[in-house]
Amino acid sequence: MSAMDDLLAFQRQTEALSSVAERLGWDQETVMPRGATEQRSEEMAAMEEVLHERRTDPRIGEWLAAANPSTETERRIAELIERDFTRASRVPARLATEIAKTTSLAQGIWAEARANEAPEDFLPMLDKVLSLKREEAAALADGGDLYDALLDDYEPDTTAAEIAALFDAMRPRLVALREDVLGAERQPGKLDGHFPQETQLRLARLCASGFGYDWTRGRLDLAVHPFSSGRWQDSRITTRVVETDPFNCLYSTIHEVGHSSYEQGIDDDYAFTPLGRGVSMGVHESQSRIYENQMGRGRAFAGWLFHRMSDAFDGLNIGDADAFYATVNRVTPGYIRTEADEVQYNLHIMLRFDLERDLIAGRLDAGDLVEAWNARFLKDFGVVVDRPSNGLLQDVHWSVGLFGYFPTYALGNVYAGCLNTAMRAAVPDLDEHLAQGDAGPGVEWLRENLQRHGGLMPPRRLIEEATGAKIGPEPLLDYLEEKFGRIYGL
Template identity: 65%
Template sequence: MNAFSELMVFQRETCALEQVMGRLGWDQETMMPRGAAAQRSEEMAAMASVLHARRTDPRLGDWLEKAEAPDAAGAAALRLIARDFARATRVPARLAGELARVTSISQGLWAEARERDDLASFLPTLAQVVALKREEAAALADGGDPYDALLDEYEPGASSAEIAAMFDRMRPRLVALREAVLGRARTPPPLKGLFDRDAQLRLTRKLAETFGYDFGTGRLDLAVHPFSSGSGADVRITTRIAEDDPFNCLYSTIHEVGHAVYEQQIDPAYRLTPLGQGVSMGVHESQSRIFENQLGRSRAFCGWLHGVMAAEFGDMGLDGPEAFYATVNRVTAGYIRTEADEVHYNLHIMLRFDLERALIAGDLAVPDLEEAWNTRFAADFGSPVDRSAHGLLQDVHWPVGLFGYFPTYTLGNVHAGCLHAALRRDLPDLDAGLAEGDLRPALEWLREKVQRHGGLHEARALIEQATGAPPNEAPLLEYLERKFGALYGV
């Protein structure tokens, strides 16, 4: 075999092992008995060590130097392997294993602390995670910006300065829209009554299939924090159920289905290669957010969903499809990011982005983090945080070391805004299908423009190729102002 073929055989095995490690993480969130946490942390550390050894194998450097790509896909694969090799060789094996061990333990301790609303018991563990991530960031940065080095894991090529500038442009318009909407006397009512758990799960499966999820290569389970896991022929999703709030379950599921369908629709030829997964978390979030919001919360789709829910649950205390649409898009200044409406969501992300940058830079200490969170929340949302489970403890990201991940949610919203404008330009009759619960034209457009390419193109180039223009925040902000201006008469 030539150098390129040898490299791709080696890389295929590495990708397979990465999927195995991902399955361990899925099991930990869904099926693993609580008593197995300590052993699982050792298993995760062992897998991390094996993977780190493969990612830093000296043969990779030799193969990369000699390999000649046979086509565009091969060239993209070489680019991604070289990038990952450069990153991996900067991180000591000891640190990679310790990060896997500590974050595995931290995940279980976070879930218990969140359930008990007991931040104090978790802060020492969080401090360990932050210290390890600072060490990793310094190693990866190699003299550059440590936070940018972590951000690059999720959004290659992006910089915190660029993101901060975009957030600064967005914040005034988001705050103005928030104040205008909340200043209106009319507020849509919430749903009334309790909604049976089994019925919610039945409807959840129906919605997943409606949005293109293939249960032949996937499954749906319950977890504390909804997520999607896997790629190719094994892509799993989770959701959670609240009997007094079915939208929590239904829209969390639609969101995770967006991630999962992206992975399921990548060209099968790319499976177990560097191209066989989403190109960046920002692009990944664009798929989940356009599924959840621009499609799933549209007036046309809500008309169909109202009929489906009424058939399943009966009277929901709302006067018809228009009232249902208004309730689905109800704007309230709640505490929880994953339950936030479209007006508030990006303000949640901006809060987390600023705090985690300060944490990694060493400008904010873990013992001071809750006070900083609560102060910022009160300033941005106009009310104090009532308990830790509604504040610092609500998200799993920092406990498991995902620093640099949060800004990709708003990048995803920005990309979704661009994609939605192009989608409606290309499919002017889109609402006719949505009103019948027919997502196929939209799903096919997204598959062709974004999903099938996997990691073939760089993120920014992919969005520009799909929409005909460089990604920017204007389409998202115009969509939000138009939609909520009409709903609330502002």
């Protein structure tokens, strides 16, 4: 066997073990017994120790030096393996194992603290996670910016300074649109009623099927915080149910289908290689957001959903499909990021981005986070946080050490804006299909132009090749102003 063959064979096993570790995480957040947290933390730590040893195996460096990639695919695989090898080699095995163990414990403590509205039960553990992530960032940064080092795990070749500049460019138009919308004379009605869990889940499965979810390679479960997990032949989704708010369940499901469909849509030839997964979280979010918003919250699909929900729940307090479409896109100054409307969603991300940069830099400590969060939320949204589960405790990310992840949600929205413009030009009859509950033509366009490539291209190049245009916030902002201007009569 050649050095390249040896490298690919070794990587195949590493990817398989990584999938097993990911499934342990899925199990913990869905069906694991509550009393198994400590055992799971040991299991996760053991898996991370094995994976870290493989990712830093000296033979990888030898194989890379001797390999002679003969195709673009092999060259990209070698590039990604070398990148991971370099990063993993900078992090001591002790630290990688401790992070895995601590974040597994922290996730359970966060869930309990959230349920009990008790941030004081979580913050000491968050302080431990934060200390470990600062240490990891210092090892990865090699003298550079700590936050950039963590961000690189989720959006390679992007810096916090670039994201801050992007947010500065977006914020004025978003704030102006929000003020116009909230001050408009025309205001959509609110959906009221009781919506039983099983009926919501039946509709959620129907929506997932309409967006092309492959049930032979996936499943839907309940979780405290909706997420997707897995790749290739096993890509699972979760949702949550609030019996007074069916949109929470339905649109969380569509959102996670976007993530999972990306994984299901990657070329089978890339399985068990670094190309066999989404290339970045920003690109991943572009899929979940375009499924959920530009297609799922559009007038065509909302009209279809109105009739399905009216039948399923024996009528709604919303009179017709046009009013229902406005309700689906109703702008309110709510607390919860995952339930936020398109106008305000990115403002939620900007808050988290600024706070976590301060946390990693040491300008903010975990013990001061509740006060800092509540003060910033009041400043940005004009609302006093009423309870911790609507504030600091609403998101799982920091408990599991995902510092640097949050800004990729907003990047995903920007990417989705660019993709939507190109998709609508290429599939002019898309709304006719969406009006029948069928997102198939849009999904097919995304699969052909983006999803099938997996990690073959760097994120920005992938988006620009898919759209034929440079990346910028203008398509997203123009779309938002046009859509909400019509709904609110601006």
